[in-house]
Amino acid sequence: MPTQKVVATTGNTMVAEAMRQCAPDVVPAYPITPQTTIVEEFAKFVAQGRVHTEYVTVESEHSAMSACVGASAAGARVMTATSSQGLALMWEELHIAAGLRLPIVMANANRALAAPINIHCDHSDIMGARDTGWIIYFAETAQEAYDNTIMALRVAEHPEVMLPAMSTLDGFITTHSIDRAELMDDESVKAFVGDYKPENALLDVENPTTHGSFSGLGGPYFEFKKSQRNAIDRSMAVIKDVGAEWTKLSGRPFDVIEGWGMEDAEYIIVAIGSTAGNARHVAREMRAEGVKAGVLKVRVFRPFPFAEIADAIKDAKAVAVLDRSESFGAEGGPLFLEVRSALYDHDKRPALVNYIYGLGGADVKLELMRRVFSDLVDIADGVIEPGRLVYLGAR
Amino acid sequence: MSKWDVSDINQWKSDQFPRGAVIPTGGNSDEYVTGGWRSERPYRDDDKCTQCLLCWVFCPDTSAMVKDQKVYDFDLEHCKGCGICAHECPADAIEMVPEGCELPGVK
Amino acid sequence: MANIRELSDRADRLAGGHRLCAGCGASIAVRQVLLGAGETPVVAGCATGCLEVSTTIYPYTSWRTPFIHNAFENSAATISGVEAAFKGLKAAGKIPADKRVKFVAFGGDGGTYDIGLQSLSGAMERGHDMVYVCYDNGAYMNTGIQRSSATPFGAWATTSEVGAAHQGKEQRRKDLTSIIAAHNVPYAAQASVSHWKDLTDKAEKAFAVEGPAFINVLAPCPRGWRSKPESTIEIAKAAVQTGFWPLFEVVDGDWKQTVKVMNRKPIEEFLKSQGRFAHLFKPGNEGLLVEVQAEVDRYWEYVQNRCNCGQ
């Protein structure tokens, strides 16, 4: 039987604990705010001998992911963590890790991208990596960061999937806030994630294989990409199965989208990460005032739960999609583009409005959430036209 | 190491390929013939040859065939005819001769 | 250290059928380096470049040993990850404690002197048990002979052109071997494909060392040097005999010249059979030729001093 301990802890500590419990063979990592305490706490576990991991203190994030690729191709279980500029520096390697089908798991402390330089939360970094072929989880709380990290490993290493996965949490808001969370016992996590059984490992020296071959014009590059697409499509079912299994063990619910008040909601906020909590808090107040408010949190962004989201919001009167990152020059932020696209096949579609908010850690004040709901009511009543893109709270 | 059969690779569907573009075997390029690149081939005079093995150690194409510490032939399926072996042979035992005849497997 | 007959008994770990040019120095370097590993299993990696592309055109590989190519600038980091996996899996009891495997990363001069320098420096400093081998042909040959920081002073390249205003590369070569020696690694050496015994001995030492080792191998490129394919070894030999490419090793900080050159030949002996230096022999460029010789002399003296200061 699993035992769980209630702890006062930060998101980063929970990620470090999840990593320790997953017992990676190799962790190559480079420090960057606000991911730093993950790699510091993990280094402490290594120093204490609480995990057997070979910890590689690389000289850059590019080398961190490069070493992850080497170690994973060698047949090791590999994890790491990064943030912001570090994730951006890894960009090339993110594609390679996915293309080589290496089940690396990485935590990302979601943070703004320069310029100007800013160390606080937004989703510019991770959204820039959304098309690299990684599975992407978003956490609202320290608890979810922990749960997501463990589940991500199971999903990544699943023989039907074999793709890298990211477990992301909001910089400072979730990485550094102390929160109440439950920590599963080591043995239960160990049993849950199981042993990694690599195929075609480089360290199987008796059976040499070649990784990272050249597949140029006329070669099967196109077919490799198709099989990569098939794999991430297949991962959706695996994510749900693994989630259900984890729920059974932990008692904590999981779904790729998580709704509040969605049964009869007329006005819905779709949000990602910590902001979903703020929106829910305000939605409760709106409900008390008689407004049928609902909140839909997207917990898995890649693969994107198109059908689930469309089904959840199609009957609403008005929906606000909250993006904590830009897609400059596009019709809206990344989440908005996906949600809007998800609704295309439905005859009945709610009015949709996109809010860009909280860039560079701009505080997501409750008043802003109230404003969004009140806009939605006005839009539904025809009092105001739905603006396509609103910079929420910016001067 | 067991042979990886790629004879009908052009018919494979995307999910039939080994995952991640891995080549699940070692050294199978020896199934690929580069001998056709050649316009001259090395000819070794066994009487002149001192078995110094320099042709073997300097060959970029692993094409000087050695057994029991002796060169016995050239692998003409892979020799590209660079001529290093002839150029470096201290005994003048190797000569580059114009290509004339057909090679097995080369069209 | 093995003689050529003993070497010929060893398994050749690079198969024929690769698509490198006729007379390529890179594959000669790889063959000789891997011969130095003896019978110990080796996992190899390579930076993006001619060698990597031409030896792994899907579905064919020329590597009879486990091989990984990741990207251009990270051959060292990638192999450091493989080596870390070996240690981590041993610590986990998933690989027997007495199992021996060696690790080698290859890279051209572009992938080593330039874009891969940070990754290499990091891997050397971290002390991985790995060998890094640079096959130095003095330019970005894979993309069509663009100059690198390894391109010799005065050489033509497609980005250090020869014309009325400029006469090839105007900067000195970067001395990468010294840079790596300055990392205080247990073994660093400079070698040439022409001196096969020196090179295979150095490879053997590099693999035997516990910790990071580095070998910088001069590997002529007939295509980029505008030389005849059959002249590859001859030109590499001239590089050594003129002092352009001194052969030395640095063992635990101790510099030693491994191949003595008694009567150093004028640099023209190295330059004359390469089209990339043809402009140096044109009327009006006599002064440039003197400068090239002076630069070779300067580096030669530097290496002599490093090698003699301990004696």
Next chain:
Amino acid sequence: MQQLTEIRWHARAGQGAVTAAKVVAETALSADQYMQAMPEYGPERMGAPIKAFTRISNEPIEIHNNIEFPDVVIVLDESLLDVIDVTEGLKPNGTLIINTCSPAADVKKALGLPDTARCACVDASGIALDTIKRDIPNTPIVGALMGVTGVIDVEVFKELLGKNLGKKFGQEMIDANFAAVDRAYKEVTVA
């Protein structure tokens, strides 16, 4: 019904406000409550004014932003009163706790707090110097917080404090800290 208490801490970097915010939250957790604690991170180094936040609730806390309308404001450094508006957003019936020797009524008047609000003053630095022998006002100020609001239990706090200190210090240091807590708990005055 959710009973949420929101506390904002003002201090200078290095005075232990972040630690105090954390220990108060941990104390709440020990009493099986829900809590959050977070510093406001900036590029400033030692000595700069900083803020930290603590939330305590009987139900799960969903809000993840900074505290705009605190129930309690704690000021660890009196000199900050001249630099920043510590009363900003304080609820009309909120409580302000200040580390100062000045009488509470004077401070309340000087800051222009409404009658509905409470102003609590304690010489936390003086108490710390007497007991712990160092000007670390964060432990006594928590004593004052408990004395004035009862938001966390003093015995639960002391148990946790003892456990934390026990990792690094001997019984003498633990007792000195307990004395600091008890004195501030009693000596805090409210206007």
